[in-house]
Amino acid sequence: MTKAERVLRATVWNEYVEEREDPSIGELYPNGLHTTIAEGLLELLGERVAVGTATLGQPRHGLPSELLDGTDVLLWWGHRAHQAVDDAVVEDVCRLVHDGMGLVVLHSAVHSKVFRRLMGTSCRLDWRHDDREVLWTVEPDHPIASGIRNPVVIPCSEMYGEPFDIPPPDELVFISSFEGGEVFRSGCCFRRGRGRVFFFAPGDERYPIYHQPEIRRILANAVRWADRRPARIQPAGGVERPRGWYQDGAEAR
Amino acid sequence: MTKAERVLRATVWNEYVEEREDPSIGELYPNGLHTTIAEGLLELLGERVAVGTATLGQPRHGLPSELLDGTDVLLWWGHRAHQAVDDAVVEDVCRLVHDGMGLVVLHSAVHSKVFRRLMGTSCRLDWRHDDREVLWTVEPDHPIASGIRNPVVIPCSEMYGEPFDIPPPDELVFISSFEGGEVFRSGCCFRRGRGRVFFFAPGDERYPIYHQPEIRRILANAVRWADRRPARIQPAGGVERPRGWYQDGAEAR
Amino acid sequence: MTKAERVLRATVWNEYVEEREDPSIGELYPNGLHTTIAEGLLELLGERVAVGTATLGQPRHGLPSELLDGTDVLLWWGHRAHQAVDDAVVEDVCRLVHDGMGLVVLHSAVHSKVFRRLMGTSCRLDWRHDDREVLWTVEPDHPIASGIRNPVVIPCSEMYGEPFDIPPPDELVFISSFEGGEVFRSGCCFRRGRGRVFFFAPGDERYPIYHQPEIRRILANAVRWADRRPARIQPAGGVERPRGWYQDGAEAR
């Protein structure tokens, strides 16, 4: 199999609470947000991707170490149950991001333990339900914006508003406006260790946002952008180095 | 005089064309945009600032070398007559920014020769007249946002819309939304050489924006932020260095 | 008291282990690294600063909430006992940084719980004892480099080498080289929430680095740069906003 044919292994994680408790949400996402998101990736990436899902209620939240180790990009959706996520799983996910796994953080997962730990900030923001969102690309040549017409209108969305308490993003791809006048940095890239992290704001469970073609395209682009970093020819370091270790005959670790 | 009492010398440059040609603009800015902007700085900074003005039609556009050399922060407003600005003056301004003079680039001066040369990009953007602008602070602890309530509403403004062709700003302070739904990175900081450059989008000549108290406050903050960098104890370099030049007894240049 | 006369309250925290266990270190820092660092700040900032110290062995590591609440800038030195620092104190420190307290992270505190949590990375690096360090300013107009001749030679230091696993710094002020040929980003600025964080690499306990005048100057500059952000006129947000909340007559929170 050539490099171009390598299969990217994505795992969509979802707390999967509200779809089962609230019929109006369950109607939009009858098999859970994770299933709809996974279907979108399969639809757009086809044979280039293998997509699994995992949910909070499964043993170890559906994320045993073997599965995480075999995941190139993890997508994370949570809202009501952030505190129910086990700290050991959070630590595993962060460690794997540091080692090169990609992470796509979706909507209210902005307040997940995983994202807060990787950002080192409160990730605080303002919010309001039921507003029209207009998503603008500010870096049109970014791979995550590839094939996306500018702007994308989301007829009904949740407003997320500035100030948004994150570190300055390494790359700012999207900014949204809302009919109420607010703005939000809605697509932000970060590097953390070897891993790439993309936060994408649209995606409230009350609206059919993950069925919208442009949003599915953005997620497919994000998964490919965040793909696990290729193997290095040299270990990561973090070791004591004798003087001259890198010169002829010296053994690099 | 203590350091705190040092007087900052600001010069407001304006092409001063439309105020004299269009009565409705002349009514808003009877002595020119530059005069209104200068009055705002004096009103807010008082004895801490000395403000001069200069316009396109004066000899050397009102910017003889002695005046530029004695300017700590230059504010620049232009729109219709960018091409009429002499290249020698443009080069002088850029050189002085490199040497530590601050520069505040206002509204349509986004297309001035000076700003384009300092950015190295086209500075292209979309636009439309007559829209409500809502200016949001995204970095609330930035000195340029000091004392500014979030958001600032500008009842009538010119829409500037993304994508905005600039290098990624070193610090992004403000993002605006417009009633038509567009967004814009409306307050951007850049370092160029020793100088600090602030671009601020609001300020179309058709509207009384420079009379609005919050806008005046932002400009006063920007002038203080961009203030000439203090003298260094060491020259800027750019020289050939013998081996060991910085060791004991070696003479630093 | 005018604004210029406000006293900055700094607290120097030190684990204070090795100075008491190892006579050669105790000789360099007879009252602990924290005392020498505090003396340097007092020497250079005089009446503009009030400096306290705190150590690991004190109740709550010498950092009761009242003291932290009254601290504008916290300096942190640790090496051997990172794991002995109580998680509740770590959480307090991070929360206060988010709320605007400054933090100066010194040398081996790169591996402290506090710094790792604020960075979201492993902060891994290479190292070796006993090398000459040459510290270069790459942003000569940064306030932390004010008055610092370029370069600063540290005759005996610990090598810290790249790759250094941190997020890309918001501002990179210093890069060091070592006689063995390694390089390191040795002075890095980060914004986290409302707080400013400065990491400064030189400062191994085996060498008299905190007695060196240029290093003391850099720390004094860093403390002033990281000073607590001024009070805002508006709360931080993180709340639900009704449509039109910011318009005339609406009550901003």
Place this chain on the structure above:
Amino acid sequence: MTKAERVLRATVWNEYVEEREDPSIGELYPNGLHTTIAEGLLELLGERVAVGTATLGQPRHGLPSELLDGTDVLLWWGHRAHQAVDDAVVEDVCRLVHDGMGLVVLHSAVHSKVFRRLMGTSCRLDWRHDDREVLWTVEPDHPIASGIRNPVVIPCSEMYGEPFDIPPPDELVFISSFEGGEVFRSGCCFRRGRGRVFFFAPGDERYPIYHQPEIRRILANAVRWADRRPARIQPAGGVERPRGWYQDGAEAR
């Protein structure tokens, strides 16, 4: 032809002065630096690349519009004859970078008109001949560092030293140290308009640096990283937009 098989068209530009005037340089680069650089790209990228060369002495410096229009990545080497480069060609190159062409700026081309115009700074630096350079990767997962062992030793090189007067790079890939103790940001990425710009410091004409395998690998990586941005589905903007232009039925430009 599949996307993966698309041929990248690179053009290596060289002033080609010193190789013909100085026999010791001519011995290292008998057909000019451009030829050696072009051979390196062909050696490593094979059928994935088509490489042409152009030199100062040719009509229009070997860069007629048709050739530039058909170039995906331009590499630029100059030293003695920067002022001899015609401003019209400089403007063409900058415009094409803005439109998506990649640019790799080599060694002393740091002072070329093209690079200075794209940076907006003086690009000033210190220098010295005949020193050992050790090139360190500070972002090991950057595509330009792919396959590069850390560090790379260049036995004989020209020292370039900080402070280096450039805007803060968007991505910092390499930092070099020199035996004399200096450091330099030797691999820097910038986005300018649609184009990607990579500056790479090593490459003085007096030394066989462009024959060194790791340097050739870095240049091949850089060319692929800087490759022309793919076609967009939407024009670049910079136009007046009527209210509601992006809504259903509205015609996007």
